[in-house]
Amino acid sequence: MSVGEKEETGGRPADRGRLDKRRAIVEAALRVFAQVGYAQASLDVIAAEAGVSKPTIYNHLGSKEKLFRYVLTETAARSNAKTLDVLTDFPTDPDRLRPALEDLAAKLVDCYCDEQSEAVRRLLYAEAVRFPDLFDAVRASGPNQFTEALAGRLARLANAGHLRVEDPVRAANQFIALVYDELPGMSALGTRPLDPAEVAEVVRAGVDTFLRAFGTHKEAPDAPGAAASGASGGVSG
Amino acid sequence: MSVGEKEETGGRPADRGRLDKRRAIVEAALRVFAQVGYAQASLDVIAAEAGVSKPTIYNHLGSKEKLFRYVLTETAARSNAKTLDVLTDFPTDPDRLRPALEDLAAKLVDCYCDEQSEAVRRLLYAEAVRFPDLFDAVRASGPNQFTEALAGRLARLANAGHLRVEDPVRAANQFIALVYDELPGMSALGTRPLDPAEVAEVVRAGVDTFLRAFGTHKEAPDAPGAAASGASGGVSG
């Protein structure tokens, strides 16, 4: 235990290879599950992809089902942590609210649209009947926490006079809905790359609507007239 | 649909049984696919559930994949038709906009949360990678059409001075997002029954936010104080 490198696993040096293999298995499994789903994923393929033999998967993770559960919860946890992180930078008492919200929304949809995030979402949808507990677990550890945290921020902003929200949790959910809801359709559920410009536009429009609904008079569109993607003028006033 | 209604199920009476079998197969397949997913669904089970023999499925639909495609597109088409229908009752020049929108939203989420609708959604998510074209086809025939139609209504309302919308398509998407987005999480992706009261509350809150963002001064909450789950009046200061 002289220089380092082995320090990071904490255990005996021999554990190094073991942990590498475990990680390789889990990563390969995520790739394969995301590609073909739970039922169609064959352990042969996962083993090959991970560069290990099939029994090694069983030694490490016990069964296909346990592997699936582990992969999903672990991946979801990682995604969730990243998502929660985007709130860290969010200013408590922002100079200008609109850009702050747009920044937040951009980072948020970035997390939500991340390849692994979308893969987990697809798998949870796909197996909602067979693994209902997985859905609950991931939701509890992820989206719900983010919603709560965001609700807290919104409540503080409201208290500071920057927003008019009555039910912060609902407002938080609506914020997420406004900035994200259109994207899965555009990316074919995370299956096709998104045009960043379109994403930015969706985000801006979502934040705009959010602020129209919950903002105070102090806020004005960032760049007037930039919000419209379809009909240019004509309507309101 | 004037003259022969029965004509559309085939001319000779002998085809009657044939079409019955086909329908039985498709319905059974939907049930089974919805329950266990594409890969885990076995044709034996579907055949048994439909009360036919396995080769009959092949005679009628060619292969498991074609069966899946057919079931999904057909079911989606039915759902979509029902969804589009909810716009029929929507008044062009409503006396009071809020209740009209709430009624519309209620009917809409009813369609979206319908068991078959949710099953199709889960299956599209599950097989988004393997059947990307299915996702596109269903989206094109369904949600997109509804969005467009709703956008048209919103534009007319805007023209009539009832709303202030610049981009009607976007507004339509946001309307849907606001009234529906929270529900899949609540129903575990259509897997668990929803509490109608909670649904109504979500819908009302979504419409409320929508009107705060896009409504004109003429609109006020339907029942003062009923819209929020928290404090009713103004929050901030």
Added chain:
Amino acid sequence: MSVGEKEETGGRPADRGRLDKRRAIVEAALRVFAQVGYAQASLDVIAAEAGVSKPTIYNHLGSKEKLFRYVLTETAARSNAKTLDVLTDFPTDPDRLRPALEDLAAKLVDCYCDEQSEAVRRLLYAEAVRFPDLFDAVRASGPNQFTEALAGRLARLANAGHLRVEDPVRAANQFIALVYDELPGMSALGTRPLDPAEVAEVVRAGVDTFLRAFGTHKEAPDAPGAAASGASGGVSG
């Protein structure tokens, strides 16, 4: 259904091939089970040996365990029927008892030492722990019935004054023990061919002892002095 051949199965002509396959499977399974035992028998090998595909075995017999049960009980039933048959020829009031008993014993051990009989015995021993019910079933349908039947004959002989038996069932068991017990050891549990002469000698000696114990004075050794295989004279008196 002109000449015949199909008549013997009774069902539709198409059933012919089906029944042939079933029989082929069962026969192959018996061979393989007898050769390598239950656990080591692979369905691949059985299928190949039977000239059918593996799923066909499942179509016909459901599972390896069911196949085993079926093969054992069916084979045992056949063996048992044959064994019971040897009593048919046994004279009720024999002129001379000794040759009748020797004939009976010879036929009996022929049945007991039959290849299939021994195979079933080995398999029952081998799987007595895993399939205790099989042991009971086969015993009830086979040996017990024979013992009872033989006991009946012995009782009648006793009543007719040809034997002195108090407990006919026990005497029957002892008769079987005397004429058969040595043979499994000699044939390595049915694994090696028996020398017919040795078998005859064992049988004769067994019957001799039986008659010494249960016979009346009327009976005398068939061929005086022929019973001894080891020490020639010297002993008795």
Added chain:
Amino acid sequence: MSVGEKEETGGRPADRGRLDKRRAIVEAALRVFAQVGYAQASLDVIAAEAGVSKPTIYNHLGSKEKLFRYVLTETAARSNAKTLDVLTDFPTDPDRLRPALEDLAAKLVDCYCDEQSEAVRRLLYAEAVRFPDLFDAVRASGPNQFTEALAGRLARLANAGHLRVEDPVRAANQFIALVYDELPGMSALGTRPLDPAEVAEVVRAGVDTFLRAFGTHKEAPDAPGAAASGASGGVSG
């Protein structure tokens, strides 16, 4: 076995643990083999049962097959030694023959029906095809020796005028057959406990028949009327 009794378990004290492990392995293996058979016995289970790791089994015994051979021969040897021992107490010139024979028979069937003895028998039956040499080895070292020894005793008794036997080996085999043959069926091949009273009855009946066949006039039933389960006196007439 004069000087060092402990010498035989190895010289250095360090070997103590090694030999303990070996013994633990063999005992565990016997338990597992007896329970599930050769093929179904997994070395993982045996290792766990023995409290050692799997490679340790290989270090000590080389392979599953060698382990099986060793376990069977060693266990058989132990059983055989015990069985041979029952002849030690058998009086050369008994006062009364019947009780002596009954005592001998009781002890003998006790040995034969011992759990380990039956387990070995079942395993030899089960693997008679795969391990024919094992069957021969065990038979040579065990039953044959006992038979020979018993034959010697019977010959001496005959010489002393207590019995009338012409072929002592055959008589020995018949003695064993008479007192033991019924028991495996009653205990489901050693799988179920025997009722001692029934065993005693079988033994007594066996000895009775043996004496009726080979005894001299000097011998009479031990307890008049106790020998038969049916009518005691003469039957026919």
Added chain:
DNA sequence: AATGAATGAGCATTCATTCAT
């Protein structure tokens, strides 16, 4: 000497699909 970890080979079972009837 003992073990944790890894693996190649094998097995029971299932399934989508086809063919003869």
Added chain:
DNA sequence: GATGAATGAATGCTCATTCAT
């Protein structure tokens, strides 16, 4: 047109065995 029967191809999982430690 409908079906019973059959099958090639996979799949999840287990096991005896070996190697590095």
